[in-house]
Amino acid sequence: MANVLSGIQSSGQLTIGNYIGALRNYTKLQHEHDCYFMVVDLHSVTLPQDPATLRENIESAVALFIAAGIDTSKAAVFLQSHVPAHAELGWLMTTLTYMGELERMTQFKDKSAGKDSIGAGLFTYPSLMAADILLYKATMVPVGDDQKQHLELTRDLANRFNNRFGETFPIPQPYTPEVGARIMSLDDASKKMSKSSTNPASFILMLDEPAVIRKKISRAVTDSGREVKYDPQNKPEVSNLMSIYSECSNMSIADIEAKYEGQGYGPFKKDLAEVVVALLEPIQQRYREIRESGEIAKILREGAEKASATANATLREVKEKMGFIV
Ligand code: ATP
Ligand code: LTN
Numbered sequence: 001m002a003n004v005l006s007g008i009q010s011s012g013q014l015t016i017g018n019y020i021g022a023l024r025n026y027t028k029l030q031h032e033h034d035c036y037f038m039v040v041d042l043h044s045v046t047l048p049q050d051p052a053t054l055r056e057n058i059e060s061a062v063a064l065f066i067a068a069g070i071d072t073s074k075a076a077v078f079l080q081s082h083v084p085a086h087a088e089l090g091w092l093m094t095t096l097t098y099m100g101e102l103e104r105m106t107q108f109k110d111k112s113a114g115k116d117s118i119g120a121g122l123f124t125y126p127s128l129m130a131a132d133i134l135l136y137k138a139t140m141v142p143v144g145d146d147q148k149q150h151l152e153l154t155r156d157l158a159n160r161f162n163n164r165f166g167e168t169f170p171i172p173q174p175y176t177p178e179v180g181a182r183i184m185s186l187d188d189a190s191k192k193m194s195k196s197s198t199n200p201a202s203f204i205l206m207l208d209e210p211a212v213i214r215k216k217i218s219r220a221v222t223d224s225g226r227e228v229k230y231d232p233q234n235k236p237e238v239s240n241l242m243s244i245y246s247e248c249s250n251m252s253i254a255d256i257e258a259k260y261e262g263q264g265y266g267p268f269k270k271d272l273a274e275v276v277v278a279l280l281e282p283i284q285q286r287y288r289e290i291r292e293s294g295e296i297a298k299i300l301r302e303g304a305e306k307a308s309a310t311a312n313a314t315l316r317e318v319k320e321k322m323g324f325i326v
Helices: 016-029 051-067 085-096 099-103 106-112 120-134 145-165 210-218 236-249 253-259 265-293 296-322
Strands: 003-008 034-039 076-079 140-142 173-175
Touching: 003 016, 003 120, 016 034, 016 051, 016 140, 016 236, 034 051, 034 296, 051 076, 051 265, 051 296, 076 296, 085 120, 085 145, 085 296, 099 120, 106 120, 106 145, 120 145, 140 145, 145 173, 145 296, 210 265, 236 253, 236 265
Parallel strands: 003 034, 003 140, 034 076, 140 173
Antiparallel strands: none
16 A cells, blocks of 8 residues: 555646546545545645635635545545645755756746746745655655656655655655546647646636537647547647547547548547547536535545644654754
8 A cells, every 4th residue: 555645736727637647546546545635726826826716726626626536535635735734844845956956847947938027936846746745755646747857856855855864755656647648738739738728729627518628629629631540749639639538438549540440530529529528527517516515625624634644744754854853
């Protein structure tokens, strides 16, 4: 049994990229491991957020965690900001992180590109993420491909801490899906589908209405050919849609190719929309029930209590080893 930790930012509404790349694996891992799943609300304010929208995005993300199948009797579901140990170990990790390491992070480069004022928190974001993981001595971290670089830094920080202050942290590994670890934008297959994109046509939200999903998929960019063939190098757009199809239907890529051989993109896209709608409809139904039930506050209270017990013990150990008076 491993300790598992992961987080999703409340920087927008969750997309099917979040679901396929991360959330779905949370629900798989919870049966066999000690799991901690949080909404990383502190991370989400590394870019400006409107307070009312942030609050709604946090609640909606928690409700989607549960609607997607996380069982709170098995896994702790909580908010990063409800467990102050995150901010505290985050600070300590910042002191162990080198500027050069942070400067190399591609997420920082992407998110700061073209902006003339950038908060320092966007730069030190990976040190807080390392703290998130190490507080729970997690060895398995379900994430999409884009987070692998942050995970590598976390591993380096864990080793650095262990070398300087004595064996404390196990070394965490990313846990990514085989096909859906990087779902791309519907309008540009060279960019990752991202909930904070300014173009709603680029993503499918887990809460998009069926009619909206059908429209977005029918308008998704496809290359000029007509063959439904998986070839990410030469046919990135269609290959991305095929990955989504495969992940949402459990059909293999080979089966999808065989099914649409000689048929062109039209029937393929039509069916893809139905596959996505069929996957999301029951989740959306449960989501509405959870929001109406008024149970979210209680779930978060219990989750924070469980998480705090583990996190506070690690923080105390860390501070003691570093020479603080605890
Ligand atoms: P933002 O646009 O604010 O960066 P995001 O949509 O990229 O948000 P995060 O909250 O940063 O999402 O990521 C939550 C989890 O979902 C991470 O594990 C991340 O790797 C995964 N994830 C996000 N987008 C995708 C995607 N397009 N394909 C696969 N996994 C993804
Ligand atoms: N950086 C992650 C979100 C995140 C996270 C974590 C993921 C913050 N802390 C800890 C896994 C484990 C992202 O999705 N952008």
